[in-house]
Amino acid sequence: xxxxxxxxxxxxxxxxxxxLIALAVxxxxxxxxQSFQFDANIFLQDLNPTSQGVLGALxxxxxxxxxxxxxxxxxxxxxxxxxxxxxAPFRVTxxxxxWIFRGTPLLVQLAFLYYGVGAAxxxxxxxxxxxxxxxxxxIQAAMVILGVNEGAYMAEIIRAGIMAVDPGQTEAxxxxxxxxxxxxxxxxxxxxxxxxxxxLGNEFNNMLKTTSLIFVLGxxxxxxxxxxxxxxxxxxxxxxxxxxxxFLLLTTIWGFIQSRIEKRFARGTATGSSAIxxxxxxxxxxxxxxxxxxxxxx
Amino acid sequence: xxxxxxxGNLLGxxxxxxxxxxxxxxxxxxxxxxxxxxxxxxxVCLQVKRQETVVVIGPSGSGKTTLIRxxxxxxxxxxxxxxxxxxLIGYREAPAGGIKVPIARRRNGKAPxxxxxxxxxxxxxxxxxxxxxxxxxxxxxxPHMTALENIIEAPIHVRGASHDEAVAMGRALLERVxxxxxxxxxxxxxxxxxxxxxxxxxxxxxxPALMLFDEPTSALDPEMIGEVxxxxxxxxxxxxxxxxxxxxxxxxxxxxxxxxxxxxGVVVEEGxxxxxxxxxxxxxxxxxxSKIL
Numbered sequence: 367x368x369x370x371x372x373x374x375x376x377x378x379x380x381x382x383x384x385x386l387i388a389l390a391v392x393x394x395x396x397x398x399x400q401s402f403q404f405d406a407n408i409f410l411q412d413l414n415p416t417s418q419g420v421l422g423a424l425x426x427x428x429x430x431x432x433x434x435x436x437x438x439x440x441x442x443x444x445x446x447x448x449x450x451x452x453x454a455p456f457r458v459t460x461x462x463x464x465w466i467f468r469g470t471p472l473l474v475q476l477a478f479l480y481y482g483v484g485a486a487x488x489x490x491x492x493x494x495x496x497x498x499x500x501x502x503x504x505i506q507a508a509m510v511i512l513g514v515n516e517g518a519y520m521a522e523i524i525r526a527g528i529m530a531v532d533p534g535q536t537e538a539x540x541x542x543x544x545x546x547x548x549x550x551x552x553x554x555x556x557x558x559x560x561x562x563x564x565x566l567g568n569e570f571n572n573m574l575k576t577t578s579l580i581f582v583l584g585x586x587x588x589x590x591x592x593x594x595x596x597x598x599x600x601x602x603x604x605x606x607x608x609x610x611x612x613f614l615l616l617t618t619i620w621g622f623i624q625s626r627i628e629k630r631f632a633r634g635t636a637t638g639s640s641a642i643x644x645x646x647x648x649x650x651x652x653x654x655x656x657x658x659x660x661x662x663x664x
Numbered sequence: 665x666x667x668x669x670x671x672g673n674l675l676g677x678x679x680x681x682x683x684x685x686x687x688x689x690x691x692x693x694x695x696x697x698x699x700x701x702x703x704x705x706x707x708v709c710l711q712v713k714r715q716e717t718v719v720v721i722g723p724s725g726s727g728k729t730t731l732i733r734x735x736x737x738x739x740x741x742x743x744x745x746x747x748x749x750x751x752l753i754g755y756r757e758a759p760a761g762g763i764k765v766p767i768a769r770r771r772n773g774k775a776p777x778x779x780x781x782x783x784x785x786x787x788x789x790x791x792x793x794x795x796x797x798x799x800x801x802x803x804x805x806x807p808h809m810t811a812l813e814n815i816i817e818a819p820i821h822v823r824g825a826s827h828d829e830a831v832a833m834g835r836a837l838l839e840r841v842x843x844x845x846x847x848x849x850x851x852x853x854x855x856x857x858x859x860x861x862x863x864x865x866x867x868x869x870x871x872p873a874l875m876l877f878d879e880p881t882s883a884l885d886p887e888m889i890g891e892v893x894x895x896x897x898x899x900x901x902x903x904x905x906x907x908x909x910x911x912x913x914x915x916x917x918x919x920x921x922x923x924x925x926x927x928x929g930v931v932v933e934e935g936x937x938x939x940x941x942x943x944x945x946x947x948x949x950x951x952x953x954s955k956i957l
Contacts, residue, residue: 537738538804538863542818542870543794546786552821556808 388607408601412592412608423591424612430508430580430587431573437513438573439566442520447550449525460521467518473579475515480507480583508580516573523565527558563631567624574616588612674868674895675902677836682871682904686750687714689874689905690735695744697730704730705741706929712874715903719916719937722926723952728909731926732876735907736796737789743781748796749873754789755781794822797867801879803859805851805866811838812847815866823870830869837865841895857888861895868899875899877908913957917941925949 388404415421448460467475483489491503531554539549578589586594589609596605675681690712697705704727712718720728733739735746737754746753757779784792805814815837816830825833838844841861851859860880867875877896881889893915900906900919910916916923916937923940925933925948933946941957944950 532804534800534802534804535806538798538800538806540738540790541736541793541796541798542866543790543822544818545790548821552817553806557806 402603405601405604408599409604409608412595412599412601412605413611419586419591419594420612423586423588424616426505426585426587427574427577427616430505430512430585431570431577433509434512434516434577435570435573437509438516438520438569439524441514441517442524443555445517445521446524446528449521450528464518464521467515472512472515472576473582476507476511476579476582479511480504504580504583504585508577508583508585512573512577512580516569519569520566523569524558524562527560527562528554530561531557560631563628564624567620567627570624571617571620574620575613578613673902674837674840674898675904677840678833678868678871681715681902682873685873688712688747689714689716689749690907691745691747692731692735693745693747695731695734695741695746697727697734697739697741704929705734707744708926708929708931710924710931712905712907715905716921717900717904717906717908717919718922718924719920720907720909720924720926721911721913721916721940721952722932725928726926727929728926729878732798732878732907732909735874735876736793736798738798740783741781745781748792751792753792754784756784758782790822794870795873797870797872797875799860799863799867799875799877799880801882803851803856803863803883805859805863807851810848810850811843811854811862814851814862815869818866819869833869834865837868838862841865842891855888856884857891860884860888860892864892864895864899873905875904875906877906877910879909879911881910881912911956913941925952927952 411417413420415424445460445463448456449464451457451460480491484491491507493500493502494506495501535553535557536549539553544552577587580587581590581593584590592605592609595608596602599605688711690710692708692710695705695708696703708727708731710718710731720731722728730739734741735748735753740754745755758781759779783789805811806817809817812831812834815834816825816827819825819830819833820827835844835847838847841864843858843861843865846854846858846862851862854862864880880896881892884892889912893912896906896908896915897919908915908920920937922934923937924931925940925944925946927948933940933944933949940949941953944953
């Protein structure tokens with residue numbers, strides 16, 4: 367994928383490329399005794415958003431991604447400030463948190479914190495009702511564990527963002543009588559946001575795809591939906607191809623949204639609106655080289 | 665280059681000359697500071713009276729910037745006391761010999777029963793800094809805020825002023841530093857001179873009893889120095905109490921009530937501009953002045 371990215375392939379080319387792979391696979395297998403025929407009807411039926419459960423599964427993926435990412439950013443800010451604190455217990459807590467959640471696989475964290483902790487009766491993950499909305503324990507666990515895991519990665523991104531702000535800004539804020547809290551919320555974090563937003567966008571792109579792991583908790587999100595589809599119709603090729611296309615659509619839409627957000631946050635900078643690296647949708651989708659190399663297709 | 669239209673009555677914009685509570689606004693006594701093993705301030709004493717403008721001169725590395733940064737506690741000090749408006753800045757007195765006395769200081773042999781300095785609570789320090797305006801060499805305007813937003817930020821969020829009240833004062837200040845037209849402009853679209861004038865307005869908006877200027881013209885192109893000095897002269901004329909670290913000898917001659925010469929962490933000489941510039945008594949002052957005049 368990196369090679370593709372660097373050459374700046376256009377979307378149409380990419381889709382064509384996928385079809386070529388499909389044809390190649392179909393061709394290879396047809397020469398064998400058990401022939402494989404790509405069934406376009408089943409594929410389109412799997413892909414069809416009006417099919418039973420597709421929209422619901424996408425909804426679950428999106429909602430869990432958004433909430434887990436929001437939780438991750440909040441925890442990331444706390445952990446970043448903790449890491450930079452003068453008070454040793456804060457530093458230790460933040461460092462241990464980051465160490466554990468970056469040092470163990472997310473899949474293990476999901477299984478341990480949901481099944482393991484549940485079995486030990488430490489935390490039952492009971493369903494809760496908010497505004498008449500019943501949230502099953504597995505979905506709560508998915509949001510919390512993905513969020514806590516994400517927080518450990520966001521901490522480093524946010525810390526880098528805070529350190530990128532000129533120390534003169536903190537001094538100016540202090541000299542105006544601002545407290546640490548005001549200095550952070552009004553002066554430092556808004557400026558750090560500019561540095562944080564591009565990698566944050568990439569983190570959310572990752573999050574959209576990583577949610578597929580929560581099938582181990584039994585949550586029916588997009589990936590799990592297609593697992594069930596192929597179990598029922600015995601057509602894994604079509605089902606997982608449809609699944610992949612849905613994820614590709616989600617991350618593509620996010621790419622557009624992200625470039626809008628980055629332009630908005632670029633106000634007041636020397637780099638200006640569209641000149642900020644990586645801000646264009648093209649760069650977002652295919653990497654920065656696509657816009658700068660001049661091989662972007664036009 | 666057009667000279668900016670700096671209209672008089674800068675302090676009128678903030679409701680008159682802020683009244684320091686004491687006759688001696690700044691009283692620094694035997695201040696010592698080390699950066700690691702480097703002794704940057706050696707028993708420095710400095711007094712600034714109400715409505716006085718003191719210009720601190722000296723070669724680079726002499727400790728003059730460090731001194732004024734200690735006055736609003738942007739730098740810690742290791743011994744001595746700094747009072748602004750009669751309040752001890754950055755520290756509170758605590759009985760010495762407590763369990764928290766660092767070993768290094770205990771070895772220095774403080775007399776038993778003496779008090780030692782303990783850094784004050786962050787909230788109290790922030791409160792003290794509201795009384796002390798500071799203007800930096802590199803302006804340090806907030807780049808994500810317009811000129812006006814820079815000025816009204818602290819009055820609203822620190823002083824608790826209403827938005828309308830802060831905006832009215834902010835506009836008056838912008839007008840008086842000659843930048844009324846730049847209200848909605850972000851700092852990166854302004855020249856250095858314009859940014860520094862807004863930085864001065866931003867500090868004034870907190871109605872400080874004392875203004876500190878840390879080489880306010882050193883980062884400016886030569887043609888922009890005049891417009892910033894003009895604002896500072898106006899402030900001095902109107903009776904603001906000011907400490908200015910500067911290499912602008914013309915400004916010092918014209919505006920300063922007193923000139924303080926520092927070298928190697930020590931106040932070498934102080935007096936009226938006439939005394940210091942025309943008949944310096946110390947060799948180090950003579951040597952320094954001969955290099956820059």
